[in-house]
Structures are given as C-alpha cells and as structure tokens.
Amino acid sequence: MPVDTAVAAVLGYARGRRPLWFRSFDQPQGHWVALPAFGWTRFDTLTTGPNGDDDVLLGEGLHGRLDRPGWSDVRRALTDVAPLAAAAEERAGGLPFWELPDDQLSVLGEPGTVGAAFREIDRASGDHPGHVRAVLHHQRPALVPHLTRSTRRALLPHSHEGDLGVEAVVHRELRANAETFAQLEDRVATLLGDARPARLRLHDILLWLATTLRLTHAVALGTATPEWERHLGTRPAVTSR
Incomplete structure (x- = not known):
C-alpha cells in the first residue's frame, strides 16, 4: 500500500464523519447530525486504567x-x-512487538515465549475476546x-509452519515494512496531534479497513480533511526536467 494511501486512510478513520437522522425532545421531527464514522x-x-470500568468502555468503543x-x-x-x-511484557524484555x-x-x-502468553490470553478471554484484546492493546500498544x-x-492464510498464531504474520509484515511504518507513525502523529498510535495500531486500522471493505471510503474521507492538505504541503517537491 502506498504511504499516501495509508496516510489518507488513517486520516479518514480519525476524522471521518457519518450522517445520522436523529429525533430528540426539542426536535421530534428529526434532523441530521454528524457522528464519527469510526472508532478513533x-x-x-x-486514556486507559488498571482494568476498571473505563477499560471495558474502551473495548466497547471498537466492538460495540x-x-x-x-x-x-x-x-x-x-x-x-x-x-x-x-508475563508477555516481562518476556519481551522491553522490546516492542x-x-x-x-x-x-x-x-x-516454547515454553515461556511472548506468543505462548498471547495464546493463553486468547484461551482466558471469555465470550468477548475482541473486547479483551482491545483493552490489552490499549494498555500495551507497542506489544499486544x-x-x-x-x-x-x-491473516490466517499467510501463517507459516511453526507459527504460534497469526501474531507471527503481523510481526513479519511489520519487520518487512519497518521503515514505512516508522514514517507513517511520525506522519500521523504530526498531522493529528490528539493521539500517537504505534505501528501495531496503524497496521490494525489499515488491515481492518481493507478486510471489511471500508478502505476506499476511509481514503475518500481522509483526502477531504485539512490534515490531508497539510500532508500534501509537506511532501518533498517533485521537479520536472
């Protein structure tokens, strides 16, 4: 995926709005309001806390x-x-994912690996593993x-023999595109200012948009933002010869 496309998609995820017809007591006939299109x-x-009610709200923010x-x-x-x-954090020894x-x-x-801890987390996540993973990622955004x-x-079709889980696929993709994701981290943080998502979250956003067929819409929303104009203005100029 070109860097410009990735930047536009993340901008659309962060700033995009969707219309909703809303009826209220003071306007029972209804009127249009604009709501955030995605979970940014x-x-x-x-912010996150120590496994309290606020953290459950974070999980609901992405998963309903x-x-x-x-x-x-x-x-x-x-x-x-x-x-x-x-345990996963201790086994990582301070290294990001x-x-x-x-x-x-x-x-x-195995035993005693980060991947093994992830597997045990999945087994202990109850009936709502997506909510649990969302909270754990928010608490440790550079690791989980x-x-x-x-x-x-x-991700499953891209697994290799010996992988502990699809996390290994994410690991390979981030390693293979390390420079691109480092640039994307800095660009997104500079343009948006209200959050600085690590490359794990950026990979998650882009993959989710693509797999749920929302990528084109997010890119369109992103290219209509003031942040996109700033992005275009800070790219290196291309001179013709």
Whole structure:
C-alpha cells in the first residue's frame, strides 16, 4: 500500500464523519447530525486504567455495547488475563512487538515465549475476546496486537509452519515494512496531534479497513480533511526536467 494511501486512510478513520437522522425532545421531527464514522475518538484518543470500568468502555468503543452479563464477562476476563499480559511484557524484555526475535512467536521457542502468553490470553478471554484484546492493546500498544475475527481470518492464510498464531504474520509484515511504518507513525502523529498510535495500531486500522471493505471510503474521507492538505504541503517537491 502506498504511504499516501495509508496516510489518507488513517486520516479518514480519525476524522471521518457519518450522517445520522436523529429525533430528540426539542426536535421530534428529526434532523441530521454528524457522528464519527469510526472508532478513533472512542478508543485511540482515550486514556486507559488498571482494568476498571473505563477499560471495558474502551473495548466497547471498537466492538460495540455489551449487555450486563457481557460486561461482567469482560471484567472477569480482564482480571484473569492481567498476569498473562504482564508475563508477555516481562518476556519481551522491553522490546516492542516488531523488534521481538522470531522465536518469541514460534512453537520452536516454547515454553515461556511472548506468543505462548498471547495464546493463553486468547484461551482466558471469555465470550468477548475482541473486547479483551482491545483493552490489552490499549494498555500495551507497542506489544499486544489488537485482532478481530475479520483480521484473524485475513491473516490466517499467510501463517507459516511453526507459527504460534497469526501474531507471527503481523510481526513479519511489520519487520518487512519497518521503515514505512516508522514514517507513517511520525506522519500521523504530526498531522493529528490528539493521539500517537504505534505501528501495531496503524497496521490494525489499515488491515481492518481493507478486510471489511471500508478502505476506499476511509481514503475518500481522509483526502477531504485539512490534515490531508497539510500532508500534501509537506511532501518533498517533485521537479520536472
């Protein structure tokens, strides 16, 4: 994916709006309002806490509202996986996900690997694993990948023999495109200012947009923003000869 396309897609994800016909007590006939089209303001710009109610809200920001039993399930799962996430962090030894040695995400490196901790997290995530992964990623944005059903399905065909999970595919893609994602991190943080997503989150956003057929719409929304004009204005000029 060209860098400009990736920048436009992330801008659209962050700044894009969608129309909603809304009826209220003071305007019962209804009127149009503009809401955020994606989850940026419900997730990326918010702070995280120690596995409390606010963290469950973060999961809802990306994966939808929970009923009362669902809320209890996620709270319980977050308590159960907290030591596993801490173990993954300890095993990483301060390295971000994309700098981990390959054997940390391979069955050949077991036991005691980061990938093994991710597998145990998935097993202990209850009935709402997407909500749990969203919270864990928000707490450790440079280490824990955020995965959904659609992105897992997209990554699965690219798995290699010996991979502990689809996290290994994300690891290879980030390693192979390290310079591009480093540029994207800096560009997005400079243009938006309200959040600085690490490359794990940027990869997640782009993959989710592509796998859910929202990429074209996000790019169109992004190229209509003031931030896009700023991006174009800061690119190196191309001179004709």
